[in-house]
Every structure is written in C-alpha cells, then in structure tokens.
Amino acid sequence: MNTPLLVVSDLHTTFETPRGLLPAVRGVSFSVAENQTVGIVGESGSGKTVLARTIMGLQPIRGVKLSGSVLLNGSEIVNRPHDELRHLWGSQVAMIFQDPMTSLNPVRKVGDQIAESLQVGIGLKRKEARARALELLVQVGIPSPEDRFHAYPSHLSGGMRQRVVIASALSCNPKLVLADEPTTGLDVTIQAQILDLLDKMKAERKMSTILVTHDLGVVATRTDHIYVMYAGRIVESLPTADLHSHHRHPYTAALLNSTPRIENKSHTRLTAIAGSPPNLLKPLTGCAFAARCSYASDVCRTQTPELRSDGGSSEFACFNPVGVTV
Amino acid sequence: MDVDNKTVEVTLENVVTKKLGPVFWICAVWIAITVAAAILAPWIGLPSPTVVDYNNFSMNGPMSAAHWFGTNDGGQDIFARVVYGARISLEVSFGSMLLASLIGGTAAIFAAYKGGILDTISNAVMTLILAFPAALAVIAILSFWMPTTPFKLILIVGISGIPLIFRVVRGATLAAARKEYVLAAHVQGAKTPRIIFKEIIPAVWPTAVAFFILGVASVIMLEGALAFLGLSVQSPAFSWGTLLNEARQKIYPPNQNFNMLVWPCLDMVLFIVSLNFIGDRLRSYFDVTEGKL
Numbered sequence: 053m054n055t056p057l058l059v060v061s062d063l064h065t066t067f068e069t070p071r072g073l074l075p076a077v078r079g080v081s082f083s084v085a086e087n088q089t090v091g092i093v094g095e096s097g098s099g100k101t102v103l104a105r106t107i108m109g110l111q112p113i114r115g116v117k118l119s120g121s122v123l124l125n126g127s128e129i130v131n132r133p134h135d136e137l138r139h140l141w142g143s144q145v146a147m148i149f150q151d152p153m154t155s156l157n158p159v160r161k162v163g164d165q166i167a168e169s170l171q172v173g174i175g176l177k178r179k180e181a182r183a184r185a186l187e188l189l190v191q192v193g194i195p196s197p198e199d200r201f202h203a204y205p206s207h208l209s210g211g212m213r214q215r216v217v218i219a220s221a222l223s224c225n226p227k228l229v230l231a232d233e234p235t236t237g238l239d240v241t242i243q244a245q246i247l248d249l250l251d252k253m254k255a256e257r258k259m260s261t262i263l264v265t266h267d268l269g270v271v272a273t274r275t276d277h278i279y280v281m282y283a284g285r286i287v288e289s290l291p292t293a294d295l296h297s298h299h300r301h302p303y304t305a306a307l308l309n310s311t312p313r314i315e316n317k318s319h320t321r322l323t324a325i326a327g328s329p330p331n332l333l334k335p336l337t338g339c340a341f342a343a344r345c346s347y348a349s350d351v352c353r354t355q356t357p358e359l360r361s362d363g364g365s366s367e368f369a370c371f372n373p374v375g376v377t378v
Numbered sequence: 379m380d381v382d383n384k385t386v387e388v389t390l391e392n393v394v395t396k397k398l399g400p401v402f403w404i405c406a407v408w409i410a411i412t413v414a415a416a417i418l419a420p421w422i423g424l425p426s427p428t429v430v431d432y433n434n435f436s437m438n439g440p441m442s443a444a445h446w447f448g449t450n451d452g453g454q455d456i457f458a459r460v461v462y463g464a465r466i467s468l469e470v471s472f473g474s475m476l477l478a479s480l481i482g483g484t485a486a487i488f489a490a491y492k493g494g495i496l497d498t499i500s501n502a503v504m505t506l507i508l509a510f511p512a513a514l515a516v517i518a519i520l521s522f523w524m525p526t527t528p529f530k531l532i533l534i535v536g537i538s539g540i541p542l543i544f545r546v547v548r549g550a551t552l553a554a555a556r557k558e559y560v561l562a563a564h565v566q567g568a569k570t571p572r573i574i575f576k577e578i579i580p581a582v583w584p585t586a587v588a589f590f591i592l593g594v595a596s597v598i599m600l601e602g603a604l605a606f607l608g609l610s611v612q613s614p615a616f617s618w619g620t621l622l623n624e625a626r627q628k629i630y631p632p633n634q635n636f637n638m639l640v641w642p643c644l645d646m647v648l649f650i651v652s653l654n655f656i657g658d659r660l661r662s663y664f665d666v667t668e669g670k671l
Contacts (some may be wrong), residue, residue, distance in 0.1 A: 108565060134564075143566045154558040157581040167561075168576065169566040220566070 056083035057260050063120035065331035072333050076102040078284035089261040089272030100264045104232045108147055109137040142173030150233040152213035156205040163201030167218045173224035188219040195199035199325045211242035232264045280304050283340035288334050290366035300373035302347045349374040402659045407650035416464035426460040438624035438635040460642050466617035470531045471597035475590050478534030478543050486547035504541040512538040520609045546589050554581035583656050584664040591657030595650045618646045
C-alpha cells in the first residue's frame with residue numbers, strides 16, 4: 053500500500069475557555085488510505101466534530117491550541133492560516149455539514165450555490181459552472197434538475213437539500229470528504245438513500261471518506277475501518293468486519309449493547325450506558341471511561357491505558373478488555 | 379440542458395406565488411405619483427408655487443378649476459405648493475436615510491463579520507451615541523447652525539440615524555455570519571469579500587430595505603416636527619413641514635383657511651402610510667426563507 057492520503061498523528065485540540073483549558077481532542081492518531089472509508093463513532097461530546105473540524109483546518113486561531121500533525125497528501129494542515137489552506141479546500145478536502153437546513157443559504161437559488169463553489173474552487177467561468185452544477189444535480193439524483201436548479205432551499209425537502217449539499221461539496225472533486233453526521237437530521241428511509249448516494253459517489257470518484265457519526269448502524273455497513281472515540285481519544289480501532297464479533301473495549305461493547313436489535317422481543321428495555329462522559333475541564337487520571345465501566349479495576353483509575361494491538365489489525369486502549377464475543 | 383434559458387421556471391413557484399395584494403399596488407402607485415410629481419414639478423404645467431397669480435388673484439381663495447386646492451393667504455396656488463413642498467421633504471428623508479444606511483450599514487456588516495476589537499469598539503461608540511436623545515441633538519445643532527438648508531438637514535438627520543441602522547444591520551449580520559452555509563462557503567474557498575456580497579448581504583438585505591423605508595417615513599415626520607419649531611428650511615424654500623407650520627397660523631378666523639392645512643397634511647399622511655405598508659409587505663415578500671407552501 054502506498055502512503056495514506058491522510059495521516060493524523062498525536063493531534064491535540066485544546067480550547068481556552070473562561071473556566072480553564074478544555075482538551076477536546078487528546079492525542080488522536082490515525083490514517084486514511086486512498087479510496088478508504090473510515091468511520092469515527094462516539095457519543096455527544098466525545099470530540100468527534102472537533103476532530104473533523106481540526107482536520108479541515110477550521111479551528112480559529114485565537115482561543116484554540118493545536119499540536120500534533122495532520123498531513124493531507126503531504127501538506128501540513130495544523131496551525132496554518134486559512135489563507136494558505138484555501139487552495140486545499142474544495143479540491144483536496146471537502147466537508148458535508150450536519151444540518152442541510154442551515155448549510156444552504158436560504159436566500160440563494162441552489163443551482164447558483166453549487167455553481168459558485170465551482171467558480172471559486174476551480175475557477176470555472178459562470179456559464180461552464182452552471183452547466184457543471186446541473187450535471188452534479190443529475191448525479192446526486194435530484195428529480196427534474198432543470199427546475200430544481202432555480203429553486204430556493206425552502207422549496208426542497210430535507211433529503212433533497214442534503215443531496216444539494218453533497219453535490220456542492222463534491223463539485224471540485226475532492227480527494228477526501230469529511231461527512232459530519234450527514235444523516236442526523238433526516239428520516240431513517242432518507243438516511244439510507246443519502247448513505248447509498250455517498251457510497252455511489254465514492255465509488256465513482258475514487259475518493260476517501262471520513263464518516264463521523266454517533267450511529268453505529270450507519271458505520272457498521274458503510275465503512276472499511278472504525279475508530280471509536282471517547283473523551284477526546286480513540287479507544288478502539290478495528291476493521292468494520294470485526295465490529296460485532298471481535299471488539300475488545302468495554303465502551304464499544306456498551307455502545308453495541310445499547311443499540312436496538314431486531315431479534316429482541318418488543319418492549320425490551322434498551323441497555324443504556326450509565327452516567328455521562330467526564331468533564332474534560334478537570335484533569336483526568338486513569339481511563340476516562342473507568343467511572344462508567346462495569347469491568348473497571350483499581351489500575352483503571354490510576355493509569356491511562358494506551359492503544360495496544362490485539363495481534364491482528366485492531367487496537368484497543370483497555371486494561372480489562374472484553375472477550376472475543378459479547 | 380441550457381441553464382440560462384429563462385423559459386425554465388420553477389414549477390412550485392408557478393403553483394403558489396406570494397401575492398403583494400391590491401393595497402400594495404395602490405400604495406406603490408401613490409408613492410410613484412407623488413415622487414414623480416415632485417421630481418417633474420417644474421415641467422408638468424403647474425402654476426408657480428411662489429409667484430402670485432395677479433390675473434386671477436384671490437387671497438385664501440376656494441377650490442376651483444384654476445386652483446385645485448385653493449390659494450393661500452398670499453394668493454399662491456396650494457396644489458403647486460404641496461407638489462413642490464414634497465421635493466425638500468423627499469430630498470431630506472431619502473438623502474438622510476441613504477447617508478445613514480451607507481455609513482451605518484457598511485460599518486455594521488464589516489464590524490459584525492470581522493468581529494474582535496473593531497466590533498467591540500464600534501458597537502460601544504454606537505451605543506454611546508444612542509444613549510443621547512437624537513431628536514434633542516438634531517434640534518440643538520440646527521438652532522446653532524442657522525439658516526437650515528436641505529444639505530444640513532440631510533447631514534445632521536443622517537448622522538443621527540447611523541447608530542439605529544448600525545444596530546439593526548449588525549444584528550442581522552451576526553445572525554447570518556453564524557450560519558453553517560457561511561462556513562460551508564468558507565471551506566469551499568470563498569474569500570471574505572465574496573462571502574460578504576454573496577452570503578451576508580442577501581441575508582441582511584430584506585431587513586435593511588424594510589428599515590430604510592420605515593426610516594424614510596419617520597424622517598418625513600421628523601422634518602414636520604422641526605418645521606413646527608421653525609427649524610426646518612427657511613422661507614422662501616418650503617417643505618411639507620413648513621407648509622403645515624404656515625397653515626397652523628390660519629386655523630382661526632378672521633383669515634381662516636383650512637385648505638392650507640388639510641391638503642399638505644393629507645398628502646403627507648397618505649405618503650407615510652403607503653411607505654409603512656410597502657415596507658412591511660416588501661419585507662415578507664422578499665423573505666424567501668418563509669416557506670411558500
């Protein structure tokens with residue numbers, strides 16, 4: 053395998069808040085190969101959105117401390133001003149935002165918005181850009197695209213808007229697409245359509261994708277590799293095929309346990325994970341998950357587990373890993 | 379698949395279109411007539427508003443074919459004076475609001491989008507100016523800077539309007555700048571000027587236009603109030619406000635002349651009502667974020 057498209061190593065993102073330093077991402081390392089789809093899973097507040105925005109280079113200069121390195125196709129992203137990143141945005145890396153209701157400008161026609169990203173990103177003339185935008189609307193499966201080209205976002209349904217957002221993000225043929233909870237605001241049936249669309253676009257364009265989500269169901273079937281995040285760290289890294297059968301970290305096990313299953317009897321109570329993620333404003337000793345973990349022992353509360361290999365292609369950060377099966 | 383072909387229309391818009399309504403058009407026509415008459419006044423065959431018609435002289439004359447609204451205490455044609463009087467009123471109201479919008483609006487968009495110390499300082503300055511009663515300041519400055527000319531009125535009233543429009547536009551800009559579509563444009567490589575012109579201004583525009591139109595209406599009234607205090611333009615120049623101030627002295631016998639009062643007043647009131655109505659309707663019409671279905 054040649055060099056990966058994206059290499060993240062020991063990335064720290066720390067916010068300077070009025071109440072002290074808040075380490076939102078605490079030493080994350082991973083890589084994404086070309087044409088690979090990677091899922092980042094974690095609950096609210098686990099730092100996955102901050103991680104995605106740091107990879108984009110979107111963190112503000114003031115009030116945020118960054119360390120570590122994000123290499124995209126050999127270009128360093130961390131701690132570079134937005135002016136220097138602008139040539140990477142669009143053509144190298146693009147982002148699909150969570151909420152299609154707010155990521156389109158409500159007072160501009162959708163076709164013009166896509167065309168504009170082509171004009172800005174790869175310098176197409178207005179007329180060419182509009183023709184390409186129309187092609188993109190066709191590609192993302194929008195019915196009667198000539199009509200929709202002149203529609204405002206308020207004329208479109210949530211699923212259609214997200215298709216427009218995808219068309220706009222993919223307009224300049226990025227090598228890497230970061231999708232930050234791309235289906236959270238949508239109905240389940242529409243979610244499947246949007247994810248199918250992303251799969252199709254990925255296959256056609258041979259691009260890499262990072263799918264950030266809290267929904268294990270989304271990543272379980274759509275990705276090649278999964279990173280589970282908790283309290284700003286990756287606690288488990290494993291090939292998607294091993295998710296159900298070979299996970300080792302108790303947090304992954306607990307997440308899987310709290311997912312509803314079709315084989316359960318109706319009215320079965322879901323197993324929730326007790327407690328809530330730790331307050332990162334306070335310094336942590338030991339494993340961040342220890343307070344909520346049913347396998348926690350004394351060592352978990354005093355020492356921080358590092359990621360270690362299970363001998364195969366998985367890694368986990370736990371002193372008391374769960375067994376091979378649940 | 380020619381995108382520029384304008385015959386391709388959004389079907390949804392064809393089915394349900396926002397209507398401005400007949401009242402809007404009545405108001406619009408009224409405003410158009412008043413403004414056009416004021417601009418074209420010297421060329422539409424009106425009697426002179428200042429020269430007395432000695433062939434047909436009548437002091438405080440009644441309404442007639444020669445003098446539609448009658449004549450005033452100097453024998454001048456009231457209809458002509460109402461039409462000509464609109465010139466200074468409109469000049470001052472549109473001029474001062476344009477001045478206020480250009481300075482206040484530009485500063486607000488720039489400050490709110492850039493944020494940081496620039497925004498903090500300009501916002502503090504505007505709050506400071508707002509804390510001082512603007513009407514009082516206008517009166518005080520005008521009384522020490524006689525004689526009042528339309529230019530002075532535009533300058534002083536315009537400057538006093540800057541903090542108001544700054545506040546309104548700054549709020550709208552802050553709300554727009556926080557939206558994800560601005561961030562989305564940013565990560566697609568758009569630079570600040572493009573974001574301001576393509577993302578921020580279209581979002582701020584309806585609010586600003588509505589405020590502009592309502593502002594014009596209130597400046598017309600402010601000019602009337604200044605004229606009441608004798609602080610508006612000085613004779614022989616006259617505006618709607620000064621016409622009303624002249625008429626105020628003629629509401630008692632023996633030289634009672636209601637024509638001097640009623641007609642300028644009616645014109646002014648109808649104009650302000652129309653402006654307010656149009657401002658409100660335009661705001662909701664241009665608000666495409668409101669669903670049409």
